[in-house]
Amino acid sequence: MIPEIGHILLIITFVSSFIQSIFWIITLGSRNTVNLIILQKFAVTNFILISSSFSILLYSFIISDFSLLIVTNNSHSLKPLIYKISGLWGNHEGSLMLWTLILTFFTYLISRNKSQISFKLLSSILGVQTIILFSFLAFILFTSNPFERLETPPIDGKGLNPLLQDPGLAFHPPILYLGYVGLSVSFSFAVAALITGEINQIWARQIRPWITIAWSALTLGIALGSWWAYYELGWGGWWFWDPVENASFMPWLIATALLHSVRLLETRLILVSWTVLLAILGFSFSLLGTFIVRSGLLTSVHAFATDPSRGIFILIILTIATGVPLILYAIRSSDLYTEKKIEFSVFSKETALLINNLFLSTATLTILIGTLYPLFLDAFNGEKISIGPAYYNATFAPIMAPVILIMAIAPFLNWGTKINNNFSKKILFIIFITVLGALVLSMIKGATLFSIVCGSLSIWLFSGVLINFISQTKLNNLKKGEFRSWLNQLINNNLGMHIAHLGVAVFLAGITGEQFFKTEINGRKNIGDIIKIGDRSLKFDDVKFESGPNYKSEMAIFTLSKNNNLIDTLKPEKRFYPVQQTQTTEAAILSEFFGDTYLVLGDGNKEIGWSVRLYYNPLVSWIWGGACLMALGGIISIFRNRKTKPNIIIRNTI
Amino acid sequence: MSYNVKIIKMLPLILFFSIVLVLGLVLYQVKYDLKDTKELKSQLIGKSIPLISIPEINYDKKINKNINFNDFKNNIFAVNFFASWCAPCRIEAPVVEELSKFIPVIGIAYKDNAEDNKKFLNDYGNPYDKIGLDNLGKVAIEWGVYGVPETFLINRNGIIIYRHAGPLLYDVYKTDILPLLE
Amino acid sequence: MITPQSYVFADNQSLNKDEIINKTREISQNIRCLVCRNQSIDESNSELAKDLRVLIKGKIIDGLSNKEIYNYLSNRYGDYILLNPPFKTNTILLWLLPFLILISGCFVMFKFLKK
Numbered sequence: 046m047i048p049e050i051g052h053i054l055l056i057i058t059f060v061s062s063f064i065q066s067i068f069w070i071i072t073l074g075s076r077n078t079v080n081l082i083i084l085q086k087f088a089v090t091n092f093i094l095i096s097s098s099f100s101i102l103l104y105s106f107i108i109s110d111f112s113l114l115i116v117t118n119n120s121h122s123l124k125p126l127i128y129k130i131s132g133l134w135g136n137h138e139g140s141l142m143l144w145t146l147i148l149t150f151f152t153y154l155i156s157r158n159k160s161q162i163s164f165k166l167l168s169s170i171l172g173v174q175t176i177i178l179f180s181f182l183a184f185i186l187f188t189s190n191p192f193e194r195l196e197t198p199p200i201d202g203k204g205l206n207p208l209l210q211d212p213g214l215a216f217h218p219p220i221l222y223l224g225y226v227g228l229s230v231s232f233s234f235a236v237a238a239l240i241t242g243e244i245n246q247i248w249a250r251q252i253r254p255w256i257t258i259a260w261s262a263l264t265l266g267i268a269l270g271s272w273w274a275y276y277e278l279g280w281g282g283w284w285f286w287d288p289v290e291n292a293s294f295m296p297w298l299i300a301t302a303l304l305h306s307v308r309l310l311e312t313r314l315i316l317v318s319w320t321v322l323l324a325i326l327g328f329s330f331s332l333l334g335t336f337i338v339r340s341g342l343l344t345s346v347h348a349f350a351t352d353p354s355r356g357i358f359i360l361i362i363l364t365i366a367t368g369v370p371l372i373l374y375a376i377r378s379s380d381l382y383t384e385k386k387i388e389f390s391v392f393s394k395e396t397a398l399l400i401n402n403l404f405l406s407t408a409t410l411t412i413l414i415g416t417l418y419p420l421f422l423d424a425f426n427g428e429k430i431s432i433g434p435a436y437y438n439a440t441f442a443p444i445m446a447p448v449i450l451i452m453a454i455a456p457f458l459n460w461g462t463k464i465n466n467n468f469s470k471k472i473l474f475i476i477f478i479t480v481l482g483a484l485v486l487s488m489i490k491g492a493t494l495f496s497i498v499c500g501s502l503s504i505w506l507f508s509g510v511l512i513n514f515i516s517q518t519k520l521n522n523l524k525k526g527e528f529r530s531w532l533n534q535l536i537n538n539n540l541g542m543h544i545a546h547l548g549v550a551v552f553l554a555g556i557t558g559e560q561f562f563k564t565e566i567n568g569r570k571n572i573g574d575i576i577k578i579g580d581r582s583l584k585f586d587d588v589k590f591e592s593g594p595n596y597k598s599e600m601a602i603f604t605l606s607k608n609n610n611l612i613d614t615l616k617p618e619k620r621f622y623p624v625q626q627t628q629t630t631e632a633a634i635l636s637e638f639f640g641d642t643y644l645v646l647g648d649g650n651k652e653i654g655w656s657v658r659l660y661y662n663p664l665v666s667w668i669w670g671g672a673c674l675m676a677l678g679g680i681i682s683i684f685r686n687r688k689t690k691p692n693i694i695i696r697n698t699i
Numbered sequence: 700m701s702y703n704v705k706i707i708k709m710l711p712l713i714l715f716f717s718i719v720l721v722l723g724l725v726l727y728q729v730k731y732d733l734k735d736t737k738e739l740k741s742q743l744i745g746k747s748i749p750l751i752s753i754p755e756i757n758y759d760k761k762i763n764k765n766i767n768f769n770d771f772k773n774n775i776f777a778v779n780f781f782a783s784w785c786a787p788c789r790i791e792a793p794v795v796e797e798l799s800k801f802i803p804v805i806g807i808a809y810k811d812n813a814e815d816n817k818k819f820l821n822d823y824g825n826p827y828d829k830i831g832l833d834n835l836g837k838v839a840i841e842w843g844v845y846g847v848p849e850t851f852l853i854n855r856n857g858i859i860i861y862r863h864a865g866p867l868l869y870d871v872y873k874t875d876i877l878p879l880l881e
Numbered sequence: 882m883i884t885p886q887s888y889v890f891a892d893n894q895s896l897n898k899d900e901i902i903n904k905t906r907e908i909s910q911n912i913r914c915l916v917c918r919n920q921s922i923d924e925s926n927s928e929l930a931k932d933l934r935v936l937i938k939g940k941i942i943d944g945l946s947n948k949e950i951y952n953y954l955s956n957r958y959g960d961y962i963l964l965n966p967p968f969k970t971n972t973i974l975l976w977l978l979p980f981l982i983l984i985s986g987c988f989v990m991f992k993f994l995k996k
Contacts, residue, residue: 280924287919322711329715342725353730360726364719371712378708396994403986411979417718418975424725428971429739431913433921433964440979647926707989739915742959810928836932843957845915845929 227259
């Protein structure tokens with residue numbers, strides 16, 4: 046009975062979101078503020094209804110109610126509680142439920158906005174959010190009902206895919222969805238701006254935290270997914286340019302561009318229509334990503350169970366959700382706001398941010414081309430090609446390199462025409478450090494041209510960020526005193542941006558180490574064998590057979606030591622999950638500041654030994670550390686308060 | 700000038716709709732099975748048989764020799780990669796049997812051992828005129844085979860004219876192979 | 882068998898064991914595992930991937946160049962097997978579009994800056 050209540054709640058929300066959308070469209074031209082209050086009330090009820098429905102589904106997962114198809118397919122009574130819960134969103138239907146939950150939550154947050162944002166803009170934002178909610182509820186109810194019952198419930202569930210039974214993956218989807226749905230908010234802001242004709246600095250100020258939340262969440266989500274691939278898939282890679290990875294990376298790149306263009310809009314009121322376009326496209330790329338993952342057109346390791354009819358539904362949502370705003374954009378964006386001529390020199394923040402946007406959007410399109418090209422070629426003449434990392438190394442990497450170059454110096458530059466006094470002095474200093482760093486790099490054994498370029502870019506950015514941070518904090522003469530006020534001053538001095546940029550530098554250092562200086566040892570080893578890694582030695586001690594909660598394991602025990610001093614014990618495993626009849630390899634990883642020792646156990650037995658793969662990945666954890674710094678920087682910058690008051694408000698009402 | 704600006708504003712829309720159109724087209728083809736997106740076209744069609752020698756398994760006489768394709772010259776014949784451990788090969792066995800009534804079929808046992816292979820042929824019938832052994836999978840690579848079973852048709856001039864990957868089901872046999880034999 | 886006899890022993894003395902392994906891995910990383918989902922044969926443990934690695938190693942010992950090995954494989958399995966798509970008529974757009982977009986983007990930006 047309880048699941049039926051959840052289903053009915055979904056249907057009620059579906060019907061009411063339809064009525065709400067109609068209500069919004071009818072009241073579009075009205076000047077009555079009561080309409081906004083009604084829309085705000087709707088936002089609260091939608092959130093309550095969806096969260097109740099979601100809780101009911103969650104409850105079914107927790108009590109393992111196998112009369113529900115979704116629970117049977119994705120859960121098992123023996124599974125630890127945390128994976129019973131994460132089983133909810135580890136599948137197509139449940140993940141859509143999570144998606145709508147976040148959507149209604151965010152809509153509720155916007156509806157509580159009590160700032161200077163005009164009531165017309167706010168009601169349009171809420172209206173667009175409601176239409177998005179309506180279309181996703183239609184998608185859930187017509188193609189992917191999570192509350193589908195089984196006539197004869199089985200005794201136990203089919204369990205979650207063992208590959209997905211993992212803490213990294215348990216939290217990867219929710220965080221990623223925060224990002225995708227966050228982009229729906231900036232999308233609604235953009236569409237509302239096109240409808241009402243209101244776009245100004247208040248708009249920019251209001252949209253920015255949402256973009257930042259979405260961007261930070263996407264950063265964390267993608268990093269978590271890549272970290273999972275690194276330790277779970279067992280071949281030491283962390284990014285494969287797989288269509289599904291690209292699907293989340295494209296919205297991230299767009300969000301990055303948007304984050305920077307909205308800054309231009311906010312301070313200088315230029316790039317108005319471009320920013321609107323990016324805000325629309327950010328969400329379109331999220332939807333396109335959903336389409337790629339769920340339609341099954343581009344198969345991949347991570348894909349959900351696929352079904353063409355779902356693909357068609359998402360394609361329809363994508364067409365309407367992007368097509369209508371783009372038509373509006375084509376008609377309306379020119380008269381949104383006539384940009385005043387502003388003067389800025391070539392060496393100004395404006396130019397730097399423009400270049401940033403140009404390269405980031407080109408990079409996004411490059412990934413789009415790489416992802417869809419095989420599909421298109423196959424559709425036109427049936428020829429099949431594959432696009433692997435080599436393509437992206439040759440196209441994406443050189444397009445991103447200038448972005449890094451400019452990232453280090455852009456924060457030094459001033460707005461407008463005034464050129465920073467010490468600009469050339471500082472640049473020379475950074476160049477000096479970078480050249481020094483490049484020289485040191487070139488002396489490392491195994492250094493190649495690409496490794497030196499990549500490493501130097503990291504050093505370039507490191508020194509740029511640090512020097513900029515130091516000079517800016519000195520410039521503003523921080524008053525010492527209470528910690529909070531001190532921290533506030535730092536935050537208002539772009540602490541968030543500095544940390545995020547530092548994160549990119551750390552990330553690049555990680556890539557340099559992992560891509561160019563990793564070592565690998567493959568071989569058949571038996572108990573008692575010793576493998577040398579640099580000045581350390583790894584001894585094969587034993588193999589044990591053990592039983593886990595829902596698997597059987599073959600575990601090898603290795604001890605890593607240096608000069609006979611034990612450093613750590615590594616226990617790579619092979620696990621067999623009887624319920625799914627699948628085997629997984631669990632790599633043993635010793636993660637240290639300067640690098641990871643990564644050990645994988647292959648097939649074998651006592652007679653012939655076991656095949657063993659060993660990697661030493663220098664600085665690899667910096668990749669995820671850098672991503673975490675970026676996300677942290679994003680979160681900090683949300684708390685930045687802007688004292689400057691908006692000076693220009695433009696209204697072109699319909 | 701203002702006209703130009705308009706075109707630029709239309710550009711995202713045009714690009715977007717063309718992408719969606721193609722995606723829709725592909726999806727339509729997949730949904731209604733108009734196109735098999737999974738199967739790879741063979742590169743060997745229109746080319747002559749690869750020149751790799753294949754040791755022949757002979758269960759009656761113990762003679763070590765290679766399969767001689769010249770024995771089938773001036774004849775349409777089929778080459779069928781199979782294995783005793785391969786489940787789909789069991790499914791296609793009756794269809795291969797049917798095919799062997801019209802043209803000679805050469806079987807190539809992929810990564811198989813003679814004993815299992817013999818048992819397989821006893822259980823599911825032996826439609827093959829000759830059986831070659833590909834222990835190391837080298838022959839399969841030379842023929843561009845990526846999984847068993849795969850079936851090739853070779854014409855009178857020794858040119859490969861058709862390849863089917865996966866189990867040879869009766870309707871494939873009827874729609875694809877029979878017309879080629881006539 | 883396909884390669885002329887003169888190739889067979891041409892170059893095998895000049896490479897030591899490590900170089901052969903490194904070269905095999907370098908090529909393997911650019912060869913798609915046809916029976917897997919989006920993996921190179923270097924990462925895959927499937928039978929076909931193992932056979933192809935052995936084959937590539939053999940070809941390297943025989944003294945074939947990387948290009949000859951890629952050609953050998955694409956002649957049998959098509960360009961689909963190459964993870965690094967070759968520059969051909971059907972991939973011109975794939976390779977050139979990113980840079981065309983960048984150039985036209987620069988052009989538009991310059992116009993914008995002039996204004």
